[in-house]
Amino acid sequence: MVQINFALKEVNCKIVYYGPGLSGKTTNLEVVHKKAPDTSVGDLTSIATEGDRTLFFDFLPLNLGQVAGMKTKFQIYTVPGQVYYNSTRKLVLQGADGVVFVADSKRGKMNENIESLKNLEENLKEHGLDIANTPIILQYNKRDLPDVYSVEEMEEALNAWDAPHFEAVARDGKGVFPTLKRLAGMVLESLNENHAPRRSPSVVAPKASADSSGGSTTATAVATSRTGTMRTQRTASVTGSVARTRASVSTQAPTVRTTSSGARPVLVTSPRRRKRRSSMVVGIVLTSIVAATVLLHLAGIIRILP
Amino acid sequence: MVTDSDHLRNQRVVFYSDDIEQIDVVLAEFLELSGCKCNLLIDKEGHMVTSGGDTNSIDEQTVAALVAGSYAATREMAKLLGEDEFSVLFHQGKRDSIQLSMVGNRTIMATVFDDQTTVGMVRLYARAACEKLDAIFEEIRNRPQKKASLDAEFGSSAKGALDFFFTE
Ligand SMILES: Nc1nc2c(ncn2[C@@H]2O[C@H](COP(=O)(O)OP(=O)(O)OP(=O)(O)O)[C@@H](O)[C@H]2O)c(=O)[nH]1
Ligand SMILES: [Mg+2]
Numbered sequence A: 001m002v003q004i005n006f007a008l009k010e011v012n013c014k015i016v017y018y019g020p021g022l023s024g025k026t027t028n029l030e031v032v033h034k035k036a037p038d039t040s041v042g043d044l045t046s047i048a049t050e051g052d053r054t055l056f057f058d059f060l061p062l063n064l065g066q067v068a069g070m071k072t073k074f075q076i077y078t079v080p081g082q083v084y085y086n087s088t089r090k091l092v093l094q095g096a097d098g099v100v101f102v103a104d105s106k107r108g109k110m111n112e113n114i115e116s117l118k119n120l121e122e123n124l125k126e127h128g129l130d131i132a133n134t135p136i137i138l139q140y141n142k143r144d145l146p147d148v149y150s151v152e153e154m155e156e157a158l159n160a161w162d163a164p165h166f167e168a169v170a171r172d173g174k175g176v177f178p179t180l181k182r183l184a185g186m187v188l189e190s191l192n193e194n195h196a197p198r199r200s201p202s203v204v205a206p207k208a209s210a211d212s213s214g215g216s217t218t219a220t221a222v223a224t225s226r227t228g229t230m231r232t233q234r235t236a237s238v239t240g241s242v243a244r245t246r247a248s249v250s251t252q253a254p255t256v257r258t259t260s261s262g263a264r265p266v267l268v269t270s271p272r273r274r275k276r277r278s279s280m281v282v283g284i285v286l287t288s289i290v291a292a293t294v295l296l297h298l299a300g301i302i303r304i305l306p
Numbered sequence B: 001m002v003t004d005s006d007h008l009r010n011q012r013v014v015f016y017s018d019d020i021e022q023i024d025v026v027l028a029e030f031l032e033l034s035g036c037k038c039n040l041l042i043d044k045e046g047h048m049v050t051s052g053g054d055t056n057s058i059d060e061q062t063v064a065a066l067v068a069g070s071y072a073a074t075r076e077m078a079k080l081l082g083e084d085e086f087s088v089l090f091h092q093g094k095r096d097s098i099q100l101s102m103v104g105n106r107t108i109m110a111t112v113f114d115d116q117t118t119v120g121m122v123r124l125y126a127r128a129a130c131e132k133l134d135a136i137f138e139e140i141r142n143r144p145q146k147k148a149s150l151d152a153e154f155g156s157s158a159k160g161a162l163d164f165f166f167t168e
Helices: A026-037 A084-092 A109-128 A153-159 A174-194 A215-235 A272-302 B004-011 B017-034 B060-078 B118-140 B152-167
Strands: A002-005 A010-018 A042-050 A054-067 A070-078 A097-106 A136-141 A165-167 A242-246 A255-259 B012-015 B038-043 B048-054 B088-092 B097-103 B109-112
Touching: A002 B048, A010 A084, A026 A054, A026 A070, A026 A097, A026 A153, A026 A174, A026 A272, A042 A272, A042 B048, A042 B060, A054 A084, A070 A084, A070 A174, A070 B060, A084 A109, A084 B060, A097 A109, A097 A153, A097 A174, A097 B004, A097 B088, A109 A153, A109 B088, A136 A174, A153 A165, A153 A272, A165 A174, A174 B152, A242 B152, A272 B088, B017 B048, B017 B118, B038 B060, B048 B060, B048 B118, B060 B088, B060 B097, B060 B109, B088 B118, B097 B118, B109 B118, B118 B152
Parallel strands: A002 B012, A010 A070, A010 A097, A097 A136, A136 A165
Antiparallel strands: A002 A010, A042 A054, A042 A255, A054 A070, A242 A255, B038 B048, B038 B109, B088 B097, B097 B109
């Protein structure tokens, strides 16, 4: 659900990476976090199990910069792909404005891909959304592996509604930006269609008139977006350090990790007071989320048992 | 039947400066009375609506996402236990504590406080503030939606910003 806030002059959009377990959703977000300029992304926060499997979600805030006078921000999430975690997966999907479906190209994984896609459709429906009307991109990941399905096979099995698709090797950073760029474009385009006064040039349209006639407009957007991102990024307060909080609850010992942008993993020894306060607040909320998540799963198990 | 404007209302949340001014007045009054450090108004999707008090030390966006997640998980648990929902949540830390209160059914007020005040005070004034806020949100929801709100340049400007941002 896009939020337009004229008081803060902000547009906020929610993007969710979906897909089967181990398909590379978290890896996508790590790449975005690493590649994007420090001034435009905040910390990457992961609520994960000890073995680095996503337990609740990963979260990365991204500031695109000024778009026609509005600070345009994306809140990017990944869901846990494991079948078992459907309750939390559904919660993360709530209010999504666009979805990247990360499919595993490795031969033998097709059933998992199909199951996960069906699950996406069902969960969207529970939130009152139709998969056919939701901006969605299919990303065929792990193209580097020796034994993969052909793109035609993937298309045939997964892409029933002709959504845009991209090939990727997320682990090497390939295909990650193009995927996100296209989806962000689709989300903003749908916003533009609904909220701009008259039809203005399409966000994702192929370069045609926009480059010749709209050249100066584009240039302005570029310039302001640069200063815009600089100014708005004071919220990325823990930059340059890695805060690591561990919360063990029950036997699952989930890990909560906040990674600052562009930072080497150095442990914080003497954070400034400000910073410590910030991570304390984050810490308090995180610990309780982990507790809540684990309880939620336990409750799920109890319910499943007779 | 779901009309176009219903659909729009369900799909987008739009806040105008006047609304936020009204909301900020309520938040400021609440902070004054309760002695809390700051509070954040967050929608269920984890987007910030507005904030008041000293939030300099807080990474607002990340806290907003976590608060929304925490709230969603707890609400699910409430359902499993046969509760409607827990309308107030409380997380206690060594120095700072956080209280989450539901405003209406799609906004969360997250209040950060320390030992300058008490849980009882916070709870008391939060309840009153949430009722006032709910009334404001109700009014926002019920008025006819203006449609043309973004700049006509939004589309082309977005394209430029994306090209600039996503250069490899
Ligand atoms: N060969 C190969 N491995 C990849 C690629 N992308 C990710 N991986 C690996 O796949 C494994 C799982 O990646 P994650 O990003 O954690 O997977 P996920 O989708 O977040 O998994 P869940 O959190 O359990 O849902 C990791 O070991 C990655 O290094 C790729 O393009 N090629
Ligand atoms: Mg993951």
